[in-house]
Amino acid sequence: MRRGEDTGCCDTELQQKDYQRQRGHVLVRGFNSSLFQTTRPRKEQTKKKKTSPDLFEADRLEKLRSQSRMTSLQMSAQEEMVEKFLDAAARGDLKLLSALLSHTPSLLNQTGYSGWTALMLAARNGHHHVVEKLLSLGCNKLCTNSSSQTAYDIAKFWGHRHVARLLSLTDDGGLRGGTLGPQENYFSRETLDRLSGKRSDAAWLEAKQRDPDTVYLLFSNLSPMATVTKVNGGHGADVKLCRFRYNAVKDLLQKPATTEPDTPDAPVWFAINTDEDAAELLKRCENSSCFFPKSPNRDLLRLDEEEAGVVAQARSVLAWHDRYSFCPTCGSPTSLQEGGHKRTCLNPDCRSLKGVHNTCYPRVDPVVIMLVIHPDGNQCLLGRKSIFPARMFSCLAGFVEPGETIEEAVRREVEEESGVKVGPVQYVSCQPWPMPSSLMIGCHAIATSTDIKVDENEIEDAQWFPRQQVVDSMFRGAQQTLVVPPRQTIAHQLIRHWIGINSNL
Structure with missing residues (x-):
């Protein structure tokens, strides 16, 4: 059934119908099994004369029938208990569910119709307290039903966000797959205002470069200086960007720089890339754990989402400068403009100076x-x-x-x-x-x-x-x-x- 279909009955009625189907299936299976085992020996018995050996055989068959009836009754009792347990989960009856689990712990991950577990049924109906109880007892939240859906999938589909969040928590209390929000990917978080209108204001850029509150990120051959940290008791991001002030990098400001400004009243961020000796650059950092990541594809993934978003902007622009020191149109040298977001050819006859050309701006x-x-x-x-x-x-x-x-x-x-x-x-x-x-x-x-x-x-x-x-x-x-x-x-x-x-x- 698709969500939103008009079935003519409420969710509770649908649930009852599912269990009626399950109950009918179980009883028919049990009845057929018992019937098959009890009728066949009777037919064989009536075909023979009741001699002494036959009487002995009849006693043996009667014992077999008795054992068969006992097994059938035991199976029905077990299936009835499973059905009662699953029904309690679907209705949110925590008291009955807890009592059944206390008596028979093996019920925890039992499945019913279409492979649905108690956790799935509780998630389907939004019973947060039941889900919480089942998880506390170690219920397997990763098993899937016949439609390949987990309890988390079911809760999310039916809009039970509080239940979905509970099911998405990992064993250490974090969220499955991190804390990224819907449609938000790593490197995409925008924490700084790009302030493109200020890029052509040379006086403003000059003043902000010397501002004591301005933040500088230092790159060596496109690798940002970072430091190793531990947060949240050892969980989460363990690498953070090293941040410098003007006095620590003023000798490097003759090199090309890009700006990543926040708001007019907040600190402005600059990124500097240099090919100077990395060991000498590390001496500028007071923290002995500072380093330049050697494998960006691996090490940059250890930043938190906000700093990763800053690096995504800075490194992309710096990489463009690293590759386009000369004009792609005529091969002449270029100069840096607009806070690092434009390169202009120094050849006055270059056609890139006439009109807008994508070779003058950072490429994506x-x-x-x-x-x-x-x-x-x-x-x-x-x-x-x-x-x-x-x-x-x-x-x-x-x-x-x-x-x-x-x-x-x-x-x-x-x-x-x-x-x-x-x-x-x-x-x-x-x-x-x-x-x-x-x-x-x-x-x-x-x-x-x-x-x-x-x-x-x-x-x-x-x-x-x-x-x-x-x-x-x-x-x-x-x-x-x-x-x-x-x-x-x-x-x-x-x-x-x-x-x-x-x-x-």
């Missing part, structure tokens, strides 16, 4: 990254490159070509890399990726074919992975056959988004 390269969904809806296509860590698979991705739409880029890249054809494409969210300066455009795509033919010049392998295996990989820890990218990547978020889709509830 659009990249499509897509999670391809199997036609059955319960598998996704993931690929891996040889440079990936062991067992890691990720979403397919590729650059958008000139004159190409996002949808066509998705279809082309998927077919080129995996041989799979794609039909509908849906945009999900995007992520700035400052290595060096890409915009990752995240999409879901529905496959129209399933045969895989890998282009080994593009990727090493590609496979269809069932939803349950992906869920296990993301939430059940190590020693899995599949490893997905970390939560800071848009690939991770696209996979999480797919797991949460419940079109058949």
